[in-house]
Amino acid sequence: MITVIKIGGSLIASGPVENMLGDIARLLTTESEKIVLVHGGGKIITEYSERLGVKPTFIFSPEGIRSRYTDKETADIYNMVMGKINSQLVLGLAIKGIRAFGLSGIDGWTIRAERKKRLLIIDEKGRKRAIEGGYTGKVKEVNTGALSALISAGYLPVISPVAMGFEGEALNIDGDRTAAAIAAALKADRLVIFTDVEGLLMDGKLVERMERGEAKETLRKVGPGMDKKVMACIEALEGGVRESVISSGLVQHPLENALEGQHRTVIV
Ligand SMILES: Nc1ncnc2c1ncn2[C@@H]1O[C@H](COP(=O)(O)OP(=O)(O)OP(=O)(O)O)[C@@H](O)[C@H]1O
Ligand SMILES: [Mg+2]
Numbered sequence: 001m002i003t004v005i006k007i008g009g010s011l012i013a014s015g016p017v018e019n020m021l022g023d024i025a026r027l028l029t030t031e032s033e034k035i036v037l038v039h040g041g042g043k044i045i046t047e048y049s050e051r052l053g054v055k056p057t058f059i060f061s062p063e064g065i066r067s068r069y070t071d072k073e074t075a076d077i078y079n080m081v082m083g084k085i086n087s088q089l090v091l092g093l094a095i096k097g098i099r100a101f102g103l104s105g106i107d108g109w110t111i112r113a114e115r116k117k118r119l120l121i122i123d124e125k126g127r128k129r130a131i132e133g134g135y136t137g138k139v140k141e142v143n144t145g146a147l148s149a150l151i152s153a154g155y156l157p158v159i160s161p162v163a164m165g166f167e168g169e170a171l172n173i174d175g176d177r178t179a180a181a182i183a184a185a186l187k188a189d190r191l192v193i194f195t196d197v198e199g200l201l202m203d204g205k206l207v208e209r210m211e212r213g214e215a216k217e218t219l220r221k222v223g224p225g226m227d228k229k230v231m232a233c234i235e236a237l238e239g240g241v242r243e244s245v246i247s248s249g250l251v252q253h254p255l256e257n258a259l260e261g262q263h264r265t266v267i268v
Pocket of ligand 2: 008040042176223228
């Protein structure tokens, strides 16, 4: 069984990934279980940008989806900070006795993305406008060679959401959707997305189970942050993954809860 897990930057920022890494170590004692980790880093990147005097900017697409605007300077900070978070997770896993192998999507050409040359945004005045795209990419290819080799050799791959562009650039890609693309490419059984809330809330209530079609319909009503997760869940399912879960990383046993518990969102 292959499980692709995404750990939200929201969790790493507040520090409590210990329990999750412990759960991962326990699951891996079952011989047939394979795990691939993908991480985010949003809040930590914002914090470092501010410390380096680069003001973070966020943009909204006409569909209302919020993203970080990545100019050249922000791309460099994004890349550096993702590297630091990646090592931090590899070290955290080492303490639990797990041999992890950290890489970005650049390494081994694992993730190729296309740079968005123009971005359509809704500006402060509510007008639709096209702006220079910066260094954000859309995932086009996942090359599983390096990942499969690492898994076969007994390593747990830990991937940061940085991709190799087709013109040799380092590109910022969305962590949730990267996890979905990797899950589909590896023909994973499950995608589990951990964040700082229990799951998808609609009208203040937790959605425990949803079908893909329903998820697509609700997408427009989902707020920033969660929208990308719902989209990622849909993309994973369309890529052949059986089950997508959005769950809290803040509970005592996050992975156990995500796989068997009640307070989570499962999209099938
Ligand atoms: N309908 C919704 N249900 C649940 N959470 C929602 C909803 N709409 C918006 N959110 C927000 O989505 C947030 C989670 O996404 P966010 O991008 O902030 O974290 P993350 O993805 O875990 O971190 P990172 O992006 O750094 O990897 C929640 O903290 C919540 O505030
Ligand atoms: Mg996010």
